Amino acid sequence: xxxxxxxxxxxxxxxxxxxxxxxxxxxxxxxxxxxxxxxxxxxxxxxxxxxxxxxxxxxxxxxxxxxxxxxxxxxxxxxxxxxxxxxxxxxxxxxxxxxxxxxxxxxxxxxxxxxxxxxxxxxxxxxxxxxxxxxxxxxxxxxxxxxxxxxxxxxxxxxxxxxxxxxxxxxxxxxxxxxxxxxxxxxxxxxxxxxxxxxxxxxxxxxxxxxxxxxxxxxxxxxxxxxxxxxxxxxxxxxxxxxxxxxxxxxxxxxxxxxxxxxxxxxxxxxxxxxxxxxxxxxxxxxxxxxxxxxxxxxxxxxxxxxxxxxxxxxxxxxxxxxxxxxxxxxxxx
Ligand SMILES: NC(=O)c1ccc[n+]([C@@H]2O[C@H](COP(=O)([O-])OP(=O)(O)OC[C@H]3O[C@@H](n4cnc5c(N)ncnc54)[C@H](O)[C@@H]3O)[C@@H](O)[C@H]2O)c1
Numbered sequence: 001x002x003x004x005x006x007x008x009x010x011x012x013x014x015x016x017x018x019x020x021x022x023x024x025x026x027x028x029x030x031x032x033x034x035x036x037x038x039x040x041x042x043x044x045x046x047x048x049x050x051x052x053x054x055x056x057x058x059x060x061x062x063x064x065x066x067x068x069x070x071x072x073x074x075x076x077x078x079x080x081x082x083x084x085x086x087x088x089x090x091x092x093x094x095x096x097x098x099x100x101x102x103x104x105x106x107x108x109x110x111x112x113x114x115x116x117x118x119x120x121x122x123x124x125x126x127x128x129x130x131x132x133x134x135x136x137x138x139x140x141x142x143x144x145x146x147x148x149x150x151x152x153x154x155x156x157x158x159x160x161x162x163x164x165x166x167x168x169x170x171x172x173x174x175x176x177x178x179x180x181x182x183x184x185x186x187x188x189x190x191x192x193x194x195x196x197x198x199x200x201x202x203x204x205x206x207x208x209x210x211x212x213x214x215x216x217x218x219x220x221x222x223x224x225x226x227x228x229x230x231x232x233x234x235x236x237x238x239x240x241x242x243x244x245x246x247x248x249x250x251x252x253x254x255x256x257x258x259x260x261x262x263x264x265x266x267x268x269x270x271x272x273x274x275x276x277x278x279x280x281x282x283x284x285x286x287x288x289x290x291x292x293x294x295x296x297x298x299x300x301x302x303x304x305x306x307x308x309x310x311x312x313x314x315x316x317x318x319x320x321x322x323x324x325x326x327x328x329x330x331x332x333x334x
Contacts, residue, residue, distance in 0.1 A: 002299055003068055005034035007059060007083050008075030009042040010162035012097060015281075017072060018049045020288035029296040034066045039164050059083060063090045069299060070120075073097060076161065076169045077177050081106040084121075088113055093120035093299050095292070099186045099319060100312035102177035107316040111309050118304040122295045123312035126287040127187045128194060132257055132275050136195050136248055140228055143250045147229030149196055150247045151188045154239035158183070158214065171214035179216030180235045181206065182319055188233045189224075189322070190315045195248070197227025199318055201333050206326040209238040222322055244278065 006013050013035075021032050034054045035046045043055045056062040063086070070093040073083045081101045087094045094114075100123055101107040114121045127133050140147055158180070160167040169175040170183050181204070193199065202224045206217035218237040223230065229250075244259040253266045255273070262273040276283040298305065318334070325332045 001028070002030050002070060002296055003033045003066075004030055004070040004072055005036065005062060005066065005068055006032055006046070006072045006074055007036045008073060008079070008097075009035050009037040009039070009046040009055075010074065011159075013072075013074040014042070014045055014049060014162065016285055016288050017074060018046070019281075019285045020292055022050070023285070023289050026289050026292050026296075029300075030070070030292055032072075034062055034068070036062050039162075041164055042162055045162075059086050068092050070094065070295070076163065076166070076175050077182070078102045078175045081110060084110050085113070088117055088119055091117075091119075093295070095122045095124065095295055096312070097124045098312075098315070099177065099182055100316050104316055104320045107313045111313040114309045115306050120295070120298045120304060121309045121312070122291060122298070123308060123315070124288070124291065125187070125190050125311060125315070126291045127191055129287040129290040130278070132246075132262060132278065133191050133195070135255060135262060135273055135275070136191075136246065136257075139248055139250075139253075139255050140195050143228060145228055147196060147248065147250050149192065149229065149231040150234070151191075151231070152234045152243070152245045153180075153184055153188065153236075154234075154241070154243040155180070155184070155237045156239055156242060158218070158237050171212070171216055173215045176216065178319070178323060179206070179214060179218060179220070180237050181217060181220035181222065181322055185220060185222070185233065185235050185322070186315055186319060188235070189222075189318045190311060192224055192226060192231040192233065193311075193314065193318070196224075196229050196231055198314075199224040199226045199231075199334055201225040201331055202318070202321060202325055203331040204322040204325040205329075206323075209236065217326075220322075220326070224318075 036056045071087045072095040158170045204222045207219040209219045220235045222233040246257045262275045321332045
């Protein structure tokens with residue numbers, strides 16, 4: 001049994017990571033024995049969810065007093081680098097929430113440290129475990145070029161965290177690094193690379209559509225030219241209702257997803273592809289369960305695979321260039 005600690009016991013830890021660790025598929029392999037947070041309220045909530053764990057306010061104290069195999073980092077993005085460094089110093093494997101880091105210089109440094117030390121590192125890019133996006137990925141496996149991919153992700157507002165000092169960290173550039181593009185957009189950037197291959201050029205426009213106190217964009221429109229085709233990613237926190245949809249075509253066939261149902265169309269014949277309901281919490285948690293199981297397998301087989309840290313680094317590199325494109329109002333070649 002591998003023993004781990006969660007660093008940052010807020011919303012995603014309480015609503016997704018902990019339920020995934022407690023699921024019986026995972027609980028025989030990974031056991032959470034400790035947690036770190038500066039919030040008393042979230043530490044109490046953690047103890048209610050997993051009794052018999054130890055809670056600390058300092059990661060150094062935790063490492064001194066607890067023998068661990070891994071940590072799972074769930075603090076806001078500006079703190080990821082600090083806790084990754086601390087985990088590397090203490091020689092434990094690492095799961096880290098997205099985005100990997102707040103900026104490219106931290107990402108570059110940590111990629112080198114993780115690769116040199118061969119520490120097992122998994123970013124929480126859990127959408128790759130979703131049957132919806134696996135179908136999109138499969139759609140492109142035999143096609144080399146000419147694909148058009150579109151993602152539409154509409155929200156009414158930025159989510160607040162359970163961080164009692166700074167619940168609105170997502171809309172504070174110093175803490176988050178950026179707005180909807182970095183928060184939700186990160187998932188669609190790594191999915192785009194997974195489905196269409198590496199981006200070669202990108203062009204992004206960011207906006208503040210709503211009257212709000214955000215110091216970040218609430219709307220972002222990104223176009224990425226990749227090895228296999230073009231992706232258009234439309235993201236907003238200024239919609240009237242929550243909605244997700246996606247579309248992919250190679251000129252002969254297409255897949256459509258309207259947030260509930262997925263269809264494939266070929267020669268005018270439509271076929272429904274059964275996918276789990278993405279709004280069902282169990283479905284969402286199951287992606288984390290699958291990711292955690294792969295993480296446990298990698299630790300148990302001591303199988304360092306640098307593709308995980310490279311993917312984490314690449315998502316920050318692409319993100320950084322998206323912001324550069326929006327700021328300079330220019331297409332950026334990668
Ligand atoms: N993969 C996904 O789909 C997904 C979804 C939501 C959030 N996230 C990511 O998870 C991370 C956390 O998001 P959240 O919504 O849970 O935020 P949150 O605000 O709910 O939780 C953050 C927690 O970190 C704690 N914290 C703050 N400073 C700390 C410090 N110095 N040391 C220890 N703990 C500290 C806070 O007290 C809080 O409990 C972010 O990186 C976010 O982008 C990922």
